[in-house]
Structure formats: structure tokens, C-alpha cells
Amino acid sequence: MKFVDLHKYGPLHRFADYHVYRTLLLLSDGKRRGRRQISESVKVGEGSMRTIIEHLRDERMIDVKQTGVKISSRGLEYLKNLPIRLERLQPSDISIAERNVAVLVHGKAGKIALGIEQRDSAIKAGAEGATTVVVLGDKLMVPPDYCLDLERPKISKELRDALDPAEGDVIIIGTATDYESAEDGALAAAFVLL
Numbered sequence: 001m002k003f004v005d006l007h008k009y010g011p012l013h014r015f016a017d018y019h020v021y022r023t024l025l026l027l028s029d030g031k032r033r034g035r036r037q038i039s040e041s042v043k044v045g046e047g048s049m050r051t052i053i054e055h056l057r058d059e060r061m062i063d064v065k066q067t068g069v070k071i072s073s074r075g076l077e078y079l080k081n082l083p084i085r086l087e088r089l090q091p092s093d094i095s096i097a098e099r100n101v102a103v104l105v106h107g108k109a110g111k112i113a114l115g116i117e118q119r120d121s122a123i124k125a126g127a128e129g130a131t132t133v134v135v136l137g138d139k140l141m142v143p144p145d146y147c148l149d150l151e152r153p154k155i156s157k158e159l160r161d162a163l164d165p166a167e168g169d170v171i172i173i174g175t176a177t178d179y180e181s182a183e184d185g186a187l188a189a190a191f192v193l194l
Contacts, residue, residue, distance in 0.1 A: 015048040017194075018125065018187035023052050024061065024071060024079050032068035043180070083107060084190050087162045088179055094155050095175035097128045101182040104163040105170040108193040109134040112170055114143045118189035122174050127185020133159065133171040140165070 022042045027033065039049035053069060056062040061075030083106035091098055112118070115132030122130035133140050133148060140148040140156050148156040159171055170193060174186030 015044045015052060016125065016188060017191040018184060019044050019048070020052050020056070021082075021187060021191070023049075023056065024075055027062065027069065027071035028076060028079055030071065032065075032070040034068045038069060043184075083194070084187075085163060086183065086186070088183075089158065089162065089173065092155055092158070094152065095129060095131055095173055097175040097177055097182070099177060099179045099182045100173050100175050101179060101186045102159065102163060102171050102173045103186040103190040104165055105172065105190050105193050106166070107168045108170045109136060109168045111193050112143055117192055118172050121189040121192045122172070122185030125174075125184040125188035126181045127174045127176045127188075128181075129175050130185055130189050131173040131175070132189070133173070135165045135167055135169045135171075138167060140171070 019042050023038060026038060026041050035046060035049050035053060038053075039046050042049065044052070053062065053064060056075065057064050059074075061072055061078055063070045063072050085104040087102050087104075089100040089102050092100065094100070112132055112134050115130070118132045119130045131142060133142055135141075140159060142148060148159070159165070163171060165171055170190075172186050172189045174182040174184070174189065176182040176185060
């Protein structure tokens, strides 16, 4: 599920799907905001934000007026139906940095091999790393064969309590020195699966 397709010709976008998602998430409170304010919050340039806004307006997910940008009911519905959920986690030694953010992606365990592609996407987005966990046979597994339920029951319980994963779900834990970078990494890795 891609928000914005890359053009065959012309310059590459300087933003990714998770920036578009963050834009919708920011606007989901129903407040009208200016382009500059949104671009600063989402951490993309104003030119990139112009492109994001143009795309979301074309898809009728936002309403753009001189007074600012506001999410539409279609945009809210789209966010509600995305198969992802985001949660900040308590610091733990499951990852290499202080701050951890988990993203639950429903029903995509079949797309995971070893979790390396997700880790690489997270690092490209500014995180220090990512850990991928899949739910197989009602067990939380770090591919290929590390069972969190057996090896790290405390972390397994925290993930289950926070996200309530089901069979076939994927949990990506982005890690960084700050929550925003950990969140960007986890979201970037999640959008690889959509």
C-alpha cells in the first residue's frame, strides 16, 4: 500500500510513505494547520510538503483552504483502515538504543524472511536499527528461530499487552536515541510490508 508512487522521470521525492502517513496522523486531530507548521512537524522541506499536500488533496484525504490544511472524513477513514498501530515502549535491552517504538502490522508475517529488509529501511529513515517479530503458532518469534516467549518472557508480555498481536501479525521495533527517529524507522520498515 503505497501513498505516493515514484515518478519515472523527474527528480526523486525527498520524502517517503511514512512522511505522508505522519502528515495524516498529525492532521487527524481535526485542527487546521499551515503548510510550514506541518512540514516542521513531519520533518520534511516545504517543497516536499507541497507535493504531499497536493497528492492528499487529489485523493480527497484533506481539505486545503487559505486558512490551512485539514483532514477530511475520507482521510480519517483511510487512517482508521490502515493495518498498522504504533506504540512507544519502555526502554529494554531488546534493542541497541534507548528509545523504542513498536509498529504492529496486521497479517503480513508471510512477507518476512529474516527481518533484514525492515532493519535496513529503519536505518535509512534515521533509526539506529530495528527488530522484527512475527506471530507464528501463537508465539512471538524473531526470525528465523528465536522465541521471545521462551527466551525473553518479560519483553514478550510487554509487546502482547501493548499491541495485542494475532496470528500472522508483524511487530517492528524501531530503536534510536530519540522517539521521533525510532518512530520514523519503525514506520519506514512497516511501509515496506504494505
